[in-house]
Amino acid sequence: MIQRSFLLSLTAAFGLLALAIASANETKVGSLIIEQPTIRGTVKTAKVAAGYLTIKNTGAEADRLLSGQVTFADQVQVHEMKVTDGVMTMRPLGDGLLIPPGEAVMLKRGAEHLMFMKLAEPMSEGETRMVTLQFEKAGSVEVMFSVGNLAGDPVDHTGHDHSDHSSHSD
Ligand SMILES: [Cu+2]
Structure with missing residues (x-):
């Protein structure tokens, strides 16, 4: 019995620790929790950068991520990936991204x-x-993103035809 309660308190302690670590990089707005906001690192000549995050909806109603604003780029778009004729392309989501309850x-x-x-x-x-x-x-909510490394993105954001992107460049 003593052993069991010791294990329980140990588990509780680790649980609290995990919670503290998780909440360090969490942003809450309304019933939404935003986790692991990351910007993919870029080379110096890059015209675009990708952003990744997890959005949890703890509420009873659906919400939508519509857009964003930053000082380091002209525009923030919410993109979806689609395979068209065997080629992976991306395009802006006109109605934003659905976050179901x-x-x-x-x-x-x-x-x-x-x-x-x-x-x-x-x-x-x-x-x-x-x-x-x-x-x-x-x-709207301000979220601090960390910049990650260059590697690992299966999609080349600069190589393929990207009419939506090029329309914003000079
Ligand atoms: Cu994109």
Whole structure:
């Protein structure tokens, strides 16, 4: 019995620790919890950068991620990936990204993501950037993104035809 309660308190202690670590990089707005906001690192000549995050909806109503605002790029778009004629392409989501109640939506490599258009500066690993995200119901919220490394994105954001992107560049 003594052993069991010791184990229980040990478990509780680890649970609290995990909670503390998780909440360190969490932003809440209304019933939404935003986790692991990351901007993919870029090379110096990059015109665009991708943003990844997880959005949990703890409420009873659906919400939508509509857009965002930053000082380091002209525009923030919410992109979806689609395979057209065997080629992976991306395009802006006109109505924003649905965040269903009780669900967590991951914006990640190869799936929906944020796209920072016409970068004013490169994104270097280890830096942070403030991004204002605009939700339909929860409103706007400032989220501190960490810049990650260059590697690992299965989608080349600069190589393929990208009419939506090029329309914003000179
Ligand atoms: Cu994109």
